[in-house]
Amino acid sequence: MVAVLRVVACGSVDDGKSTLIGRLLAATGGATDDQLDYARTTRRGGSTVAAGAVDYSLLTDGLEAEHEQGITIDVAHLFMDLPSGRRVIVADAPGHEQYTRNMAVAASTADVSVLLVDATKGVREQTRRHLAICALMGVPSVVAVVNKLDAVGWDRSVFDDLAGEVRAAADGFGMRADVIPASALDGDNVAAPSPRLPWYDGPTLLGALTAWEPAGSRAEAGYRLPVQYVIRADGFRGFAGTVVGGPVRPGDAVAVAGGGRTSTVDRLLGPGGADLDRAAPGTAVTMTLADDVDVRRGDLLATPEAIGDGPAPATAYSVTLIWTAEEPLRNGRSYLLRAGGRTLPAVVTAVRDRLDVVGGGKYAARALDLNDIGTVELTTDTPLSLDPYRESRHTGSLLLVDRVTKETVAAGMVRHALRRGRTVTPRAYTVDREARQRLKGQRAKVVWLTGLPGAGKSTIANTLERRLHGMGLHTYVLDGENVRGGLNKDLGFTPQGRAENVRRVAEVARILVDAGLIVVVALVSPFRTDRAAAKALFPGGDFAEVWVDTPAEECARRDPKGLYAQAEAGRLPNLTGHGQAYEPPEHPDLVVDGAGSPDEAADALCALLRV
Amino acid sequence: MAGEDAVLDMLEAEAVHILREVAGAFRRPVLLYSIGKDSSVLLHLALKAFAPGRMPFPVVHVDTGWKFREMIAFRDATAERLGLDLRVHTSPEEATPFTHGAHEYTRIKKTLTLRKALDDGGFEAAIGGARRDEERSRAKERIFSLREPGHRWEPRSQRPEFWWQANTELAEGQTMRVFPLSNWTELDVWRYIRREDIPVVPLYFSAPRPVVERNGSLIMVDDDRYPLEPGERPVERPVRFRTLGCYPLTSAVESKAENIDEIIDEMGRDRRSERAGRLIDGEGGTSMESKKSEGYF
Ligand SMILES: Nc1nc2c(ncn2[C@@H]2O[C@H](COP(=O)(O)OP(=O)(O)OP(=O)(O)O)[C@@H](O)[C@H]2O)c(=O)[nH]1
Ligand SMILES: [Mg+2]
Numbered sequence: 069m070v071a072v073l074r075v076v077a078c079g080s081v082d083d084g085k086s087t088l089i090g091r092l093l094a095a096t097g098g099a100t101d102d103q104l105d106y107a108r109t110t111r112r113g114g115s116t117v118a119a120g121a122v123d124y125s126l127l128t129d130g131l132e133a134e135h136e137q138g139i140t141i142d143v144a145h146l147f148m149d150l151p152s153g154r155r156v157i158v159a160d161a162p163g164h165e166q167y168t169r170n171m172a173v174a175a176s177t178a179d180v181s182v183l184l185v186d187a188t189k190g191v192r193e194q195t196r197r198h199l200a201i202c203a204l205m206g207v208p209s210v211v212a213v214v215n216k217l218d219a220v221g222w223d224r225s226v227f228d229d230l231a232g233e234v235r236a237a238a239d240g241f242g243m244r245a246d247v248i249p250a251s252a253l254d255g256d257n258v259a260a261p262s263p264r265l266p267w268y269d270g271p272t273l274l275g276a277l278t279a280w281e282p283a284g285s286r287a288e289a290g291y292r293l294p295v296q297y298v299i300r301a302d303g304f305r306g307f308a309g310t311v312v313g314g315p316v317r318p319g320d321a322v323a324v325a326g327g328g329r330t331s332t333v334d335r336l337l338g339p340g341g342a343d344l345d346r347a348a349p350g351t352a353v354t355m356t357l358a359d360d361v362d363v364r365r366g367d368l369l370a371t372p373e374a375i376g377d378g379p380a381p382a383t384a385y386s387v388t389l390i391w392t393a394e395e396p397l398r399n400g401r402s403y404l405l406r407a408g409g410r411t412l413p414a415v416v417t418a419v420r421d422r423l424d425v426v427g428g429g430k431y432a433a434r435a436l437d438l439n440d441i442g443t444v445e446l447t448t449d450t451p452l453s454l455d456p457y458r459e460s461r462h463t464g465s466l467l468l469v470d471r472v473t474k475e476t477v478a479a480g481m482v483r484h485a486l487r488r489g490r491t492v493t494p495r496a497y498t499v500d501r502e503a504r505q506r507l508k509g510q511r512a513k514v515v516w517l518t519g520l521p522g523a524g525k526s527t528i529a530n531t532l533e534r535r536l537h538g539m540g541l542h543t544y545v546l547d548g549e550n551v552r553g554g555l556n557k558d559l560g561f562t563p564q565g566r567a568e569n570v571r572r573v574a575e576v577a578r579i580l581v582d583a584g585l586i587v588v589v590a591l592v593s594p595f596r597t598d599r600a601a602a603k604a605l606f607p608g609g610d611f612a613e614v615w616v617d618t619p620a621e622e623c624a625r626r627d628p629k630g631l632y633a634q635a636e637a638g639r640l641p642n643l644t645g646h647g648q649a650y651e652p653p654e655h656p657d658l659v660v661d662g663a664g665s666p667d668e669a670a671d672a673l674c675a676l677l678r679v
Numbered sequence: 680m681a682g683e684d685a686v687l688d689m690l691e692a693e694a695v696h697i698l699r700e701v702a703g704a705f706r707r708p709v710l711l712y713s714i715g716k717d718s719s720v721l722l723h724l725a726l727k728a729f730a731p732g733r734m735p736f737p738v739v740h741v742d743t744g745w746k747f748r749e750m751i752a753f754r755d756a757t758a759e760r761l762g763l764d765l766r767v768h769t770s771p772e773e774a775t776p777f778t779h780g781a782h783e784y785t786r787i788k789k790t791l792t793l794r795k796a797l798d799d800g801g802f803e804a805a806i807g808g809a810r811r812d813e814e815r816s817r818a819k820e821r822i823f824s825l826r827e828p829g830h831r832w833e834p835r836s837q838r839p840e841f842w843w844q845a846n847t848e849l850a851e852g853q854t855m856r857v858f859p860l861s862n863w864t865e866l867d868v869w870r871y872i873r874r875e876d877i878p879v880v881p882l883y884f885s886a887p888r889p890v891v892e893r894n895g896s897l898i899m900v901d902d903d904r905y906p907l908e909p910g911e912r913p914v915e916r917p918v919r920f921r922t923l924g925c926y927p928l929t930s931a932v933e934s935k936a937e938n939i940d941e942i943i944d945e946m947g948r949d950r951r952s953e954r955a956g957r958l959i960d961g962e963g964g965t966s967m968e969s970k971k972s973e974g975y976f
Contacts, residue, residue, distance in 0.1 A: 173839045476846045
């Protein structure tokens with residue numbers, strides 16, 4: 069028996085989700101007298117509940133804004149104990165389209181979707197959207213409730229028609245739906261069979277949730293242990309995390325995914341430190357290994373790939389994203405990717421399509437907006453070991469986080485790996501950066517000069533390089549102007565074009581640093597996130613962000629290339645500082661005064677480079 | 680019952696997972712200890728999560744100066760027994776529930792003191808024992824709940840929590856409150872205390888205690904600072920507490936439940952909610968939400 073069942077209540081706005089869930093809560097003894105009193109005496113905007121009766125939706129809609137607007141905005145989590153002893157965790161989702169991302173959150177952990185359909189309104193666009201999201205999020209079963217039968221005179225034919233329609237819709241998304249007639253308002257068929265539905269002999273909602281069992285459990289498979297924390301004590305080093313897949317037992321082979329290190333599981337400890345002889349999925353464990361292997365938070369301990377069903381590292385994935393931020397996804401942007409206790413930079417290298425969740429079609433897309441769902445390609449520098457989402461909600465899911473605001477901008481479901489890490493695992497050459505640096509007697513570094521057009525970046529870069537050259541140091545200047553004449557001549561000046569421009573220059577700088585050179589980059593690079601992505605390519609301390617700070621009026625006055633004049637004339641819409649914003653660095657390693665002398669700037673930069 | 684144990688196992692595993700995530704993801708986490716039953720469970724879980732190693736964060740208690748004396752004695756004994764790095768914070772400001780009113784008193788002595796304790800300690804993540812079943816607005820709460828600069832809780836800027844993936848990244852000035860017991864019910868807490876044999880403050884068990892009745896609430900007169908009305912005299916009645924806080928603001932329930940089995944039994948019959956006994960909450964349907972916006976736990 070499944071002891072804990074997770075349910076998402078979904079369906080279109082006002083179909084009666086909160087009322088139904090409140091009813092169920094009360095029927096299973098989960099609502100206290102003072103809560104019921106409150107729901108009896110309080111009324112909210114647009115309420116149709118009779119005076120003196122309990123408005124069951126108020127047992128779950130607890131935010132002030134929800135009272136004012138009379139709708140659910142955020143997910144409520146409610147707990148019920150069924151008479152069978154089963155615990156049900158219900159996530160009551162909002163129906164309104166504006167809050168689709170919250171509904172997706174509620175669906176992300178659910179075993180069962182309780183999908184409401186208003187008998188007076190039928191299957192609506194939002195009903196289909198929620199079904200689609202449930203399918204996408206891997207919710208295995210649907211229990212559809214045709215609600216408000218009181219409002220259609222308990223008419224069997226209305227129910228039969230809608231039941232057929234819901235079943236067909238669910239079928240279209242590859243899901244099977246059981247359908248139950250009910251009235252959440254009056255409580256018919258919620259917990260007890262209704263005399264007003266003599267023509268129906270199926271289960272009540274409570275009955276359906278009591279009887280639910282998963283459709284055949286998965287056979288034993290490879291296990292995964294994403295390491296959350298390394299526990300140390302006298303002579304003890306254990307790796308703590310929650311088991312995914314499996315089960316795993318002491319004596320099992322283990323590999324650190326992506327690293328090639330292997331060992332054997334020595335002990336498995338449960339919470340508190342008691343030895344376990346087997347750990348099933350969902351068990352919080354601490355694992356010790358037979359060998360002394362370096363393992364850290366974010367590493368994935370797992371069945372070795374050679375045995376089969378082990379993770380296969382890759383640096384590019386095809387991922388379905390649900391976009392959750394107001395600011396749209398941009399192709400070429402770098403984000404922070406979070407999965408299994410790791411945070412690392414990832415670039416959206418392609419937006420493949422946007423899904424029309426209702427109609428099922430796919431459209432070509434260049435961006436994703438709030439609540440959009442689409443397929444993208446994500447690339448990371450370091451290989452990641454992700455599973456397809458359909459195989460695991462735990463190791464097949466990820467978050468994208470904005471580099472600056474740290475907001476969660478998307479939830480991602482892995483479709484499949486695109487580029488196996490192994491095929492691009494960098495080959496280690498004997499002559500490496502270290503060796504080249506030694507020969508040159510210098511430490512390779514990047515000095516990244518950012519600032520408005522005309523700020524004096526190129527002049528300063530030139531002065532600096534002359535200085536370094538004179539000291540016998542090996543250098544190279546990457547100037548935006550020059551790079552755009554060749555390597556990047558295919559790129560424009562839109563934010564996407566600029567992001568790619570910065571990315572390529574940063575990659576070239578990385579090669580030059582590997583070659584042992586001191587690299588000076590002179591590039592407008594107006595956007596913080598782009599510069600942060602560039603910085604992320606280098607080990608700490610090897611990348612100095614330098615802001616050449618020159619007043620905008622001074623830049624426009626200098627106008628060495630006549631750009632400002634062209635922009636004034638309306639012929640250069642995307643000029644930074646004119647049509648496009650410049651985002652100054654928040655924590656630059658150095659600020660040089662671009663209005664001052666280039667020699668003073670070079671002095672400060674030499675001090676920064678400690679030469 | 681097998682089902683009961685399986686539910687507790689799931690809840691324990693989930694809470695341990697969350698605690699480990701906090702320890703792994705944040706540089707300076709702290710556990711907020713309120714001495715009550717939820718805190719006792721939280722502490723127990725934090726010890727289990729890192730065994731055989733040590734719990735990798737300190738414990739903070741915000742002492743308003745009006746806690747039950749038995750709570751303070753229990754707190755100190757617990758810290759001693761478990762070897763905790765306990766840090767007690769009190770506000771130097773004069774404020775009492777009687778002179779300032781419950782709301783303002785709570786803001787000064789509890790909310791502001793807590794905020795200062797977190798700021799001074801540079802703590803970026805504070806673990807608390809709040810549960811979603813305690814109160815309507817808490818049912819909407821995240822497990823990883825973001826606080827904007829100044830500890831403001833903004834219902835609209837809360838991050839979506841997909842799967843069991845937490846976004847623990849913080850922008851400048853942001854902090855996190857983390858609630859590992861989010862999915863526990865009051866009954867789960869007692870069942871777990873029973874199963875794991877976790878010590879709790881004796882005030883949870885019925886005993887004859889000196890109480891006065893005020894506006895329908897039974898208040899235990901714990902010391903002579905409590906201003907009695909003319910002619911009012913505490914009488915001994917068999918009472919216990921369902922939640923513990925500041926004694927002048929926490930109402931007792933008449934009860935004969937002297938042990939955990941009897942408490943669990945009584946819970947099956949008592950149809951009032953737990954926080955009905957917390958006088959500071961009783962200020963309208965959404966008062967918890969507004970208190971939280973100010974940084975209350
Ligand atoms: N006649 C009738 N009305 C109902 C029934 N169930 C709910 N309602 C009414 O439908 C309206 C919406 O109910 P809610 O429970 O808030 O709907 P919801 O699906 O949770 O709405 P959102 O969460 O905002 O999408 C309220 O006025 C309810 O009283 C029912 O069975 N019959
Ligand atoms: Mg609702």
